[in-house]
Every structure is written in structure tokens, then in C-alpha cells.
Amino acid sequence: MNLPDYWMTRPAVSLDEEARSAFDALLAQIQSGGEPALVSYTLPFPKWQFLCYAAERHSIAMHGTGDPTIRVFEPRQSNDLNEFGNRKAVYAAGDGIWAMFFAVIDRERYPMTISNACIRLADSSGFVSEPLYVFSISQNQLPRKPWRSGYVYLLPAETFSSQPTISFGPYEVHIPHLASLVEVKPMAALEVSPDDFPFLSQIRGHDDDRLGELSQALQTGAPWPE
Numbered sequence: 001m002n003l004p005d006y007w008m009t010r011p012a013v014s015l016d017e018e019a020r021s022a023f024d025a026l027l028a029q030i031q032s033g034g035e036p037a038l039v040s041y042t043l044p045f046p047k048w049q050f051l052c053y054a055a056e057r058h059s060i061a062m063h064g065t066g067d068p069t070i071r072v073f074e075p076r077q078s079n080d081l082n083e084f085g086n087r088k089a090v091y092a093a094g095d096g097i098w099a100m101f102f103a104v105i106d107r108e109r110y111p112m113t114i115s116n117a118c119i120r121l122a123d124s125s126g127f128v129s130e131p132l133y134v135f136s137i138s139q140n141q142l143p144r145k146p147w148r149s150g151y152v153y154l155l156p157a158e159t160f161s162s163q164p165t166i167s168f169g170p171y172e173v174h175i176p177h178l179a180s181l182v183e184v185k186p187m188a189a190l191e192v193s194p195d196d197f198p199f200l201s202q203i204r205g206h207d208d209d210r211l212g213e214l215s216q217a218l219q220t221g222a223p224w225p226e
Contacts, residue, residue, distance in 0.1 A: 003132070004217075006224050010097065010131045011198055015053065019045050023053045027060075030154060030188045036071060038151075039190040047196045051096025051152055060187075061092035061155040061178050064102030068151050068191070073184045084163045085177065090184050092155055093118065094162065094176030097198065101135055103150030104194045110146035112138035113208050117218055121171040128174075134218060139205030147194035153186040160184075168221070 015023075022043050030039065041047060054060045063073065073090045080086040093099040098118040105114060115136040121129040137146070160178040167173070194200050206214050206225070213225040 003221060004223055006134055006204060007132045008134070008199060008202060010052070010133070012130075013049060015049065019049070020053070023050055023057075026050070027054055027058055031058075033187065036153075036186045036188050038068065039154075039188050041190060046198070047190060047192055048097050048100060048198050051100065051190065053096075054154060055094050055096050055176070059157045061094060061157045061160050061180075061184075062096055062099030063090075063092045063153040063155060063186075064099040064104075064150060064192075065153070066103065066106065066108065066148055066150045068189060070153065070186065070189075073153070073155065073180075073186065075181060075183065082163075084179065087179065087181070089179040089181050090155075090160075092160060092178045092180070092184075094157075094178050095131055096152065097131070097133065098176065099152045100192055100197050101199075103152050103192050104147050104197050104200070105137065106146045106148035109148075110141045110144060112141045112146065113206075113211055114138075115206060115211065115214050115218070118176055120174040120176075121168065122165075122174060123171050131176075133199060134204075135199055135202070136204040136206045136214065138208050140208075142203070142205035147200070149191060149193045151189040151191055153189045155184050155186050 075088045075090050077088045095118045117134045119132050159180040159182050163175045163177040165172045210225045
């Protein structure tokens with residue numbers, strides 16, 4: 001698997017029984033609640049580990065934002081070159097770290113373009129890679145550190161569908177991009193800070209005028225457009 005070095009692998013971690021039990025207990029509490037509320041997170045484990053566990057073991061969809069007051073997510077028309085992402089829908093991620101990126105990037109105070117991706121690669125032998133990520137913002141904003149505290153909403157995944165896989169050489173690319181064509185009521189929201197995001201120091205910068213080239217590079221495995 002030869003990918004350019006701008007693809008980053010999720011930090012390696014092996015959750016022990018104590019962590020899994022703690023995550024399961026907190027998720028049971030969240031899923032049994034009524035009105036969505038902020039999660040009181042007091043566990044001694046990084047929040048990204050909890051969110052990734054919730055997405056993968058409990059099939060919970062994630063939506064990152066700076067707004068702590070959302071009670072219902074309603075379908076909105078998106079503007080995306082990809083057919084899956086260019087519909088009137090509620091969009092979410094099936095990966096906790098990917099959702100955190102949208103929670104901690106402050107596009108309201110710092111106008112910018114963003115480029116981001118989260119994938120797993122699967123081959124015909126049954127091998128499936130660990131999640132791979134790319135995070136980039138407008139180069140002119142990167143020195144300003146345009147971060148904020150934000151919120152990752154935990155959403156029931158029943159009405160969401162997944163983006164179809166695509167081919168990449170000998171691999172099938174699985175993208176945890178989710179869409180619901182009907183409104184979704186969140187179960188809860190978890191506040192996250194920039195320091196909670198494990199790739200904060202590895203967010204790259206790109207030339208806005210070359211955003212199309214960057215998008216093409218991500219799809220083809222080409223070098224980063226300098």
C-alpha cells in the first residue's frame with residue numbers, strides 16, 4: 001500500500017477492558033436519555049477514542065459543528081462534486097476523528113476553504129486498513145491557528161446510508177461519509193477542544209487556487225500540489 005505521506009494513520013491504541021466497559025456504560029446512558037444534552041465526560045481516556053469507539057462499535061453517526069443548540073438536524077441541499085454528497089440530506093461521519101475536524105475548525109471567524117478525507121482500504125484478500133486521514137485548510141489562514149472549541153453530535157444511524165465504495169488500484173476505498181434524507185434528532189453532543197483533536201499539529205495548508213488539483217491528488221494518489 002504505497003500512498004503519499006500526506007495520508008495519516010489513526011494513532012495506534014489497544015483499548016483494554018476497563019476502557020471498553022467505561023465507554024459502553026456512558027453510551028448506554030446517552031442512548032437511554034430523552035432530550036439531547038451535553039455529555040458530561042469525565043473518563044480518563046481521550047475523547048477521540050470514545051468517539052471512534054461509539055461510531056464503530058455502536059453504529060453511531062457523528063456531526064461536528066460549533067453550534068451547541070441544535071435539537072433537530074434537517075436535510076439541507078449540499079454543494080458537492082460527488083453525487084452522493086450533492087443531495088438534500090443530513091450529512092454525518094462514521095468516524096469520530098473526522099467529525100472532530102469540523103467541530104474545531106472555525107470557519108465563521110476565519111474564511112477559508114478546507115480539504116479533508118477519511119478512508120479505509122480493502123483488498124481482495126480481506127485485508128482492511130486502519131483509517132487514513134487528510135486534513136488541510138487555506139494556507140493563508142494556517143499561521144493564525146483558526147481553531148475553536150466545538151461539539152460532536154451523536155446521532156442514531158438507522159436512517160443513514162453510506163457513500164458507495166470506489167476503486168483505487170487494487171483496493172476498494174471505504175469512505176465513512178453518511179447521509180440521511182430525513183431529519184434526525186441527536187442523542188447528545190460532546191464538547192471538544194482543539195487539544196482533543198489528535199492531528200491538530202498535522203493540519204496542512206493549501207493554495208486556494210489549486211484546490212481542484214488537491215482534490216484530484218487525493219483521488220489518484222498523486223503528490224501534494226506545492
